[in-house]
Amino acid sequence: MNPWLIEGPAAALLAAAGITAYGAVYPRSQIFGPAIWRTNSPRKLTLTFDDGPNPSTTPKLLDLLDRYNAKATFFLIGRFVRECPDLVKETAARGHAVGNHTETHPNLLWSSPTQVRIELRLCQDAIRNALGSPPKWFRPPYGKRNPWVIPIARELGYRAAMWTLLPGDWREKPAEWLIPRLQPIADRVVKSSKRDSDSRGGWGDVLCLHDGSHRGLNGDRTRTLAALEHWLPRWRDLGLEFVTLDEAVRTPAL
Numbered sequence: 302m303n304p305w306l307i308e309g310p311a312a313a314l315l316a317a318a319g320i321t322a323y324g325a326v327y328p329r330s331q332i333f334g335p336a337i338w339r340t341n342s343p344r345k346l347t348l349t350f351d352d353g354p355n356p357s358t359t360p361k362l363l364d365l366l367d368r369y370n371a372k373a374t375f376f377l378i379g380r381f382v383r384e385c386p387d388l389v390k391e392t393a394a395r396g397h398a399v400g401n402h403t404e405t406h407p408n409l410l411w412s413s414p415t416q417v418r419i420e421l422r423l424c425q426d427a428i429r430n431a432l433g434s435p436p437k438w439f440r441p442p443y444g445k446r447n448p449w450v451i452p453i454a455r456e457l458g459y460r461a462a463m464w465t466l467l468p469g470d471w472r473e474k475p476a477e478w479l480i481p482r483l484q485p486i487a488d489r490v491v492k493s494s495k496r497d498s499d500s501r502g503g504w505g506d507v508l509c510l511h512d513g514s515h516r517g518l519n520g521d522r523t524r525t526l527a528a529l530e531h532w533l534p535r536w537r538d539l540g541l542e543f544v545t546l547d548e549a550v551r552t553p554a555l
């Protein structure tokens with residue numbers, strides 16, 4: 302049964318279609334539950350990679366991140382974790398955070414509470430089997446939420462994470478197309494250092510890229526790697542620190 306048709310509050314929300322659409326897809330929306338979408342300092346950049354693990358890309362990406370001492374957060378698809386548990390272990394062993402991106406990458410906007418729970422639990426089991434402990438972060442596929450996605454994730458112990466920048470690296474375009482779409486990150490750093498030299502009170506970006514493809518293992522992510530080869534040294538030279546989501550929301554000790 303489609304729960305949209307039976308839930309009273311959901312029906313009321315549907316009547317306010319504009320608000321519902323905003324709550325369901327706008328990455329900064331908190332209408333359907335709290336979600337982290339930025340870091341707590343303009344000096345902190347959080348790189349996130351969705352839809353892996355991907356044997357054709359993730360190992361190269363891990364080496365590239367190591368070169369810049371960059372720690373990232375990987376939102377993994379459960380069915381791929383089951384196929385490549387060693388790659389997930391390697392990712393965590395190199396200091397990166399991993400998160401739950403569901404078992405099969407459905408659009409949760411149209412999923413019932415039971416379906417949402419199953420998708421999250423299966424992925425959680427896959428990651429726990431690979432790493433020995435469950436992940437703490439969750440990102441809904443396509444960023445799509447309905448009124449029960451985040452409450453269920455929280456009930457299972459997760460914090461939800463969205464993004465400030467989604468450059469569309471899954472599109473079949475050359476790296477020359479992708480590289481300028483990451484420009485807003487550098488622009489924000491330059492603007493924030495002009496505005497406030499000690500950078501207090503501002504926020505930094507959470508970038509959403511993809512090291513895998515939800516359609517299957519071994520998706521081609523050459524353009525994503527090329528764009529990072531271009532930007533990582535430039536971001537480092539601007540003084541950005543590459544931190545996991547845990548670090549992105551941690552307040553420094555005074």
Ligand SMILES: [Zn+2]
Pocket residue numbers: 351352402406442443515
């Ligand atoms: Zn995804």
